[in-house]
Amino acid sequence: MSARVTFPNKILPYALILPQLVIVGIFFYWPASQALYQSVLREDPFGLRTTFVGLANFRHVLTQPSYINSLQTTAVFSIAVAFIAMSVALLLAVMADKVIKGKGFYRTMMIWPYAVAPAIAGMVWLFMFNPTMGTFAYMLRSAGYAWDPLLKGDQAMILIIAAAAWKQISYNFLFFVAGLQAIPKTLIEAAAIDGAGETKRFWTIVFPLLAPTTFFLLVINTTYAFFDTFGIIHAVTGGGPGKATETLVYKVYHDGFVNLILGDSAAQSVILMVMVIALTAIQFRYVEKKVHYG
Amino acid sequence: MATVELKDVRKVYGGKVEAVKGVSIDIPDGQMCVLVGPSGCGKSTLLRMIAGLEEITDGTVSIGGQVVNTFGPAERDIAMVFQNYALYPHMKVYDNMAYGLRNRGTPKDEIDRRVREAAGILGLEDFLERKPRELSGGQRQRVAMGRAIVRKPKAFLFDEPLSNLDAKLRGQMRIEIKSLQRSLGVTSVYVTHDQVEAMTLADTLVVMNSGVAEQIDTPLAIYEKPASVFVAGFIGSPAMNLLAGEIAENGRGVKLVGGAYLKPRDTVLPEVGRSVLLGVRPEHLTLVSDANNADFQLKVTTVETLGADTLAHGHPVDGDPKSSELIVRLSGDVQVRHGDVLPLAIDAGKAHMFDAGTGKRI
Ligand SMILES: Nc1ncnc2c1ncn2[C@@H]1O[C@H](COP(=O)(O)OP(=O)(O)OP(=O)(O)O)[C@@H](O)[C@H]1O
Ligand SMILES: [Mg+2]
Numbered sequence: 001m002s003a004r005v006t007f008p009n010k011i012l013p014y015a016l017i018l019p020q021l022v023i024v025g026i027f028f029y030w031p032a033s034q035a036l037y038q039s040v041l042r043e044d045p046f047g048l049r050t051t052f053v054g055l056a057n058f059r060h061v062l063t064q065p066s067y068i069n070s071l072q073t074t075a076v077f078s079i080a081v082a083f084i085a086m087s088v089a090l091l092l093a094v095m096a097d098k099v100i101k102g103k104g105f106y107r108t109m110m111i112w113p114y115a116v117a118p119a120i121a122g123m124v125w126l127f128m129f130n131p132t133m134g135t136f137a138y139m140l141r142s143a144g145y146a147w148d149p150l151l152k153g154d155q156a157m158i159l160i161i162a163a164a165a166w167k168q169i170s171y172n173f174l175f176f177v178a179g180l181q182a183i184p185k186t187l188i189e190a191a192a193i194d195g196a197g198e199t200k201r202f203w204t205i206v207f208p209l210l211a212p213t214t215f216f217l218l219v220i221n222t223t224y225a226f227f228d229t230f231g232i233i234h235a236v237t238g239g240g241p242g243k244a245t246e247t248l249v250y251k252v253y254h255d256g257f258v259n260l261i262l263g264d265s266a267a268q269s270v271i272l273m274v275m276v277i278a279l280t281a282i283q284f285r286y287v288e289k290k291v292h293y294g
Numbered sequence: 295m296a297t298v299e300l301k302d303v304r305k306v307y308g309g310k311v312e313a314v315k316g317v318s319i320d321i322p323d324g325q326m327c328v329l330v331g332p333s334g335c336g337k338s339t340l341l342r343m344i345a346g347l348e349e350i351t352d353g354t355v356s357i358g359g360q361v362v363n364t365f366g367p368a369e370r371d372i373a374m375v376f377q378n379y380a381l382y383p384h385m386k387v388y389d390n391m392a393y394g395l396r397n398r399g400t401p402k403d404e405i406d407r408r409v410r411e412a413a414g415i416l417g418l419e420d421f422l423e424r425k426p427r428e429l430s431g432g433q434r435q436r437v438a439m440g441r442a443i444v445r446k447p448k449a450f451l452f453d454e455p456l457s458n459l460d461a462k463l464r465g466q467m468r469i470e471i472k473s474l475q476r477s478l479g480v481t482s483v484y485v486t487h488d489q490v491e492a493m494t495l496a497d498t499l500v501v502m503n504s505g506v507a508e509q510i511d512t513p514l515a516i517y518e519k520p521a522s523v524f525v526a527g528f529i530g531s532p533a534m535n536l537l538a539g540e541i542a543e544n545g546r547g548v549k550l551v552g553g554a555y556l557k558p559r560d561t562v563l564p565e566v567g568r569s570v571l572l573g574v575r576p577e578h579l580t581l582v583s584d585a586n587n588a589d590f591q592l593k594v595t596t597v598e599t600l601g602a603d604t605l606a607h608g609h610p611v612d613g614d615p616k617s618s619e620l621i622v623r624l625s626g627d628v629q630v631r632h633g634d635v636l637p638l639a640i641d642a643g644k645a646h647m648f649d650a651g652t653g654k655r656i
Binding site: 184186187189190191192193194195196197200204205208209211 | 345346347366367368372373374376378380382383384393394397398441445
């Protein structure tokens with residue numbers, strides 16, 4: 001392995017990581033500590049007085065039926081988004097690997113959706129499936145399907161899952177393409193000589209060797225589905241109809257900035273933070289064990 | 295077990311690069327054919343066409359008397375050992391060897407029997423539960439061999455299987471491969487650019503040069519009667535001395551470009567005035583006791599002491615130092631130094647004559 005670079009200067013290394021530390025400090029630790037601080041306070045309705053309430057906010061939040069509902073919504077949403085975004089991307093990457101003519105063009109086109117802002121992506125999907133004027137909504141209805149995501153919770157859910165997954169496919173695609181290219185061609189050839197057909201080769205050779213990429217994307221996609229889909233939900237459903245698409249992040253926003261229940265909202269974001277940390281830790285601890293790195 | 299026949303096999307990559315330009319080889323059942331040649335001459339391409347990994351542009355490949363051009367690699371029933379071994383890194387040694395059998399629906403106990411048998415032959419019994427990355431280079435090489443032999447295929451194909459090993463291990467594995475191939479009696483095609491491997495392993499040796507099979511024969515026949523200047527220069531180490539000149543009058547032999555005359559004994563000379571390349575292997579020049587028995591005098595410029603042998607570089611005393619440079623292989627106990635003049639004789643019947651224009655043997 002390459003030798004470790006050492007600096008004779010004592011201050012230089014710290015100076016070099018300082019910008020990173022500052023950024024992380026200002027944009028993560030400070031807000032996080034604020035949330036933590038807020039989560040043990042309660043503000044009166046007029047915002048005149050704040051009192052220390054200990055864990056009361058947490059108790060309150062965790063006993064709310066709407067919070068439990070939101071937890072379930074988030075679970076369904078996140079699993080669906082991560083699964084769909086990853087499997088579609090993998091399928092596309094495997095197909096892109098076979099394209100010989102126009103490979104670059106095809107890949108570029110595949111990557112573009114990533115450049116679309118989440119809210120815009122949401123709007124596009126909203127338009128396409130808008131019950132009154134959307135092209136796809138029209139097609140669905142003329143096919144005899146009662147499509148109305150503004151009234152039907154499960155349909156609203158499908159819509160935001162589709163939009164959120166679509167948005168993430170490009171990113172996953174990029175990593176899968178790179179991952180596929182890193183698999184030595186001779187392994188595939190050896191497997192072909194060993195009598196494995198195309199599908200068999202994929203599941204017994206390619207997929208296991210892609211595991212590091214898949215694992216990395218699993219972590220990224222889960223976090224994405226938890227946090228970065230806010231824009232899409234906000235633009236498409238606003239958490240509705242009812243509370244059918246209110247994910248945890250959306251609820252944090254809604255309770256805190258719309259309903260102005262700051263203590264509850266802060267407690268929720270602390271819980272959310274703990275959950276994502278726990279999730280990532282679990283992924284690293286248990287899933288990564290099954291991952292074979294080169 | 296089967297014969298392998300190539301008939302006018304050609305490969306053109308992307309309509310432009312002609313990597314293999316019509317090669318025909320017949321490999322009898324159970325024999326080992328070695329393809330040797332410099333880098334980029336099309337050895338791997340040819341092998342991959344036999345394996346079914348590369349489409350055949352023209353000509354036919356037959357295995358066991360059946361034309362297999364349109365068959366996929368699996369249907370051809372061959373096994374291949376790759377240069378980088380191509381072991382499945384996520385599978386244990388056992389599963390690496392069993393993979394091909396499982397894909398072909400071999401019963402479980404039969405798989406187990408064959409894998410253990412192969413592991414026994416190759417001394418891999420203790421490593422069956424390990425992953426490839428936990429093995430040494432030589433052990434990986436054995437696993438790759440094991441994967442090939444468990445299947446009992448019609449033919450083995452090797453693409454420089456030993457080039458990632460150190461010299462000592464390479465020598466050892468070479469012998470193992472040879473004896474394994476002999477005892478299993480499986481027809482084999484072996485690609486290498488190492489001429490020691492080529493000479494020792496081959497029943498039939500094919501010397502390739504830019505997509506053409508320059509000569510196909512037994513290793514010894516190729517060593518003794520190289521068909522062209524290319525083959526002469528490629529087979530043998532150090533390489534054969536090749537001196538440009540023309541046939542001199544009055545039976546004085548060959549007049550070298552530098553002005554010196556060389557007269558090889560027991561060699562039929564072509565017509566006077568013809569431009570030739572005279573080839574003599576370093577080991578076919580003998581140090582003689584006095585100048586009267588010598589064919590020429592060599593002025594030594596460099597000496598390489600190898601222990602068993604000593605290589606003396608130099609040129610004929612009356613010749614040009616550049617154009618008539620020669621190497622002589624002397625016994626290791628001969629003391630030679632820079633600047634010495636050695637009386638040398640060309641061994642009877644060991645000189646080779648090539649046409650200067652075509653490079654073909656005369
Ligand atoms: N996929 C390809 N597309 C175009 N040209 C190729 C391709 N593969 C090989 N070639 C060319 O074909 C020629 C023969 O290649 P090949 O790999 O058979 O050489 P080789 O004899 O095996 O050499 P080496 O000893 O270096 O492995 C080379 O000139 C190479 O550049
Ligand atoms: Mg090669």
